[in-house]
Amino acid sequence: MRYYSGYFVLYVELKLIERDIIKELEKWKKNDNRKPLILRGARQVGKTTAVDIFSKQFEQYIYLNLDKNEDKKIFEKDIPFKDLVDSIFFMKNKHKKAKTLIFIDEIQNSSKAISLLRYFYEDVPEYFVIAAGSLLETIMDNKINFPVGRCEYKLLRPLSFQEYLNGIGEYKALGLIDTIPIPEYAHDKLLKLFNRYSLIGGMPEVISRYIETDDLKEVESVYESLIVSYLDDVEKYTKTNNMAYVIRHCIKNSFKEAGTRIKFEKFGESSYKSKEVGESLRILEKALLVNLVYPTTEISIPITPNTRRSPRLYFLDTGLVNYFSGIMGSLLTIEDLNSQYNGRIAEHIVGQEILSNSYSPLKSLNFWTREKKQSNAEVDYIIQHKNLIIPIEVKSGKSGTLRSLHQFINIAPHNFAVRLYAGNFLIEKNKTPEGKEYTLLSAPYYLASNIERYIEYYFKEE
Numbered sequence: 001m002r003y004y005s006g007y008f009v010l011y012v013e014l015k016l017i018e019r020d021i022i023k024e025l026e027k028w029k030k031n032d033n034r035k036p037l038i039l040r041g042a043r044q045v046g047k048t049t050a051v052d053i054f055s056k057q058f059e060q061y062i063y064l065n066l067d068k069n070e071d072k073k074i075f076e077k078d079i080p081f082k083d084l085v086d087s088i089f090f091m092k093n094k095h096k097k098a099k100t101l102i103f104i105d106e107i108q109n110s111s112k113a114i115s116l117l118r119y120f121y122e123d124v125p126e127y128f129v130i131a132a133g134s135l136l137e138t139i140m141d142n143k144i145n146f147p148v149g150r151c152e153y154k155l156l157r158p159l160s161f162q163e164y165l166n167g168i169g170e171y172k173a174l175g176l177i178d179t180i181p182i183p184e185y186a187h188d189k190l191l192k193l194f195n196r197y198s199l200i201g202g203m204p205e206v207i208s209r210y211i212e213t214d215d216l217k218e219v220e221s222v223y224e225s226l227i228v229s230y231l232d233d234v235e236k237y238t239k240t241n242n243m244a245y246v247i248r249h250c251i252k253n254s255f256k257e258a259g260t261r262i263k264f265e266k267f268g269e270s271s272y273k274s275k276e277v278g279e280s281l282r283i284l285e286k287a288l289l290v291n292l293v294y295p296t297t298e299i300s301i302p303i304t305p306n307t308r309r310s311p312r313l314y315f316l317d318t319g320l321v322n323y324f325s326g327i328m329g330s331l332l333t334i335e336d337l338n339s340q341y342n343g344r345i346a347e348h349i350v351g352q353e354i355l356s357n358s359y360s361p362l363k364s365l366n367f368w369t370r371e372k373k374q375s376n377a378e379v380d381y382i383i384q385h386k387n388l389i390i391p392i393e394v395k396s397g398k399s400g401t402l403r404s405l406h407q408f409i410n411i412a413p414h415n416f417a418v419r420l421y422a423g424n425f426l427i428e429k430n431k432t433p434e435g436k437e438y439t440l441l442s443a444p445y446y447l448a449s450n451i452e453r454y455i456e457y458y459f460k461e462e
Contacts, residue, residue: 037152046156051105064103180450197349198345234283253269290316357450368382380392418440
């Protein structure tokens with residue numbers, strides 16, 4: 001378990017993480033046909049801490065860190081699997097009993113340990129096994145015998161706005177977030193709280209340090225150490241020194257390009273070729289530091305990304321984007337996120353919140369484009385609701401200015417759209433300039449994580 005300077009900070013981090021991921025782990029625990037769980041996520045998003053908290057529900061807990069040679073050697077021996085299990089209990093001075101949680105941390109350091117995960121499911125299903133580690137996606141490409149079909153996966157992302165509210169003790173606000181529809185009297189305070197969350201982001205150590213000190217200057221060293229650890233981690237898996245340089249360049253320029261559509265060729269005003277940048281960004285994507293989101297031109301299911309078009313670039317956490325882009329100061333006193341950085345911070349944090357409710361590695365962001373010579377359009381996000389594709393714009397201002405959203409509605413087989421903005425929750429009838437009538441659900445930014453529930457609410461009311 002990671003300890004900070006003071007019990008209160010440790011308690012804050014526990015509360016932040018416990019709200020959601022612990023419930024997911026409890027569901028896994030109760031499944032009689034459970035498989036070993038691989039907990040994925042970028043470094044420092046709280047995987048180890050979450051498992052430490054979860055371990056309190058077991059009679060016995062065995063922690064193996066494969067960064068340590070003595071733990072790694074247990075898996076490197078050429079012995080029968082039964083003897084390997086016996087050696088785990090013996091080396092950790094534990095009794096063999098069914099209610100035991102075995103956590104194999106930093107498992108990427110042993111390809112043999114990864115390949116042996118399947119036998120925990122096949123031979124000793126009475127034990128509860130969780131594995132975690134950095135860059136698992138990268139080593140999957142290295143001809144490792146990964147236990148396909150014998151493991152479950154959950155993806156841990158940065159902390160959500162709701163987890164942030166829980167951590168700072170805003171329990172009333174937290175309860176209202178789950179109230180549909182949100183009462184109007186709560187709006188101003190919730191928007192202010194969300195703006196502060198959007199400023200510092202969702203990395204656990206950053207939030208803990210900020211709550212402890214209430215000083216943004218005090219968290220600067222945390223941001224710096226996070227990036228250094230990411231660089232050190234990723235460069236272990238580069239093929240050449242030149243690739244390491246390209247990766248460093250891509251990380252530094254991903255902050256200022258976050259939320260925009262990019263081209264690989266000469267990315268970040270460099271001389272690097274498309275192939276070099278593409279390979280580097282894909283390594284960062286496997287490390288779960290960035291996300292390349294390709295557009296779709298579809299208006300009906302299924303949503304099929306078009307990889308021939310330019311992707312939009314997202315970074316792991318909006319707080320990191322704010323700090324390394326040098327815009328934290330300008331965000332301190334704003335009332336509307338959309339007014340800063342060409343609206344990109346608002347779009348970026350909304351995307352982060354849309355993903356926050358899901359622990360599935362398959363959950364992804366999607367956006368829509370229509371690219372014609374005289375009529376280009378781009379809708380910030382689309383999500384599937386039953387058999388419909390629902391457009392979501394992140395934009396303030398009058399509803400008549402939603403040009404791209406109107407182009408989507410004009411050709412869509414339905415008449416419903418969503419806007420996320422700084423205003424109050426509102427459902428209103430609207431009309432495109434071409435005359436098609438539709439319903440616009442406008443919701444404040446802080447409801448982004450709940451937007452699918454609000455869409456469901458609308459259709460039930462109708």
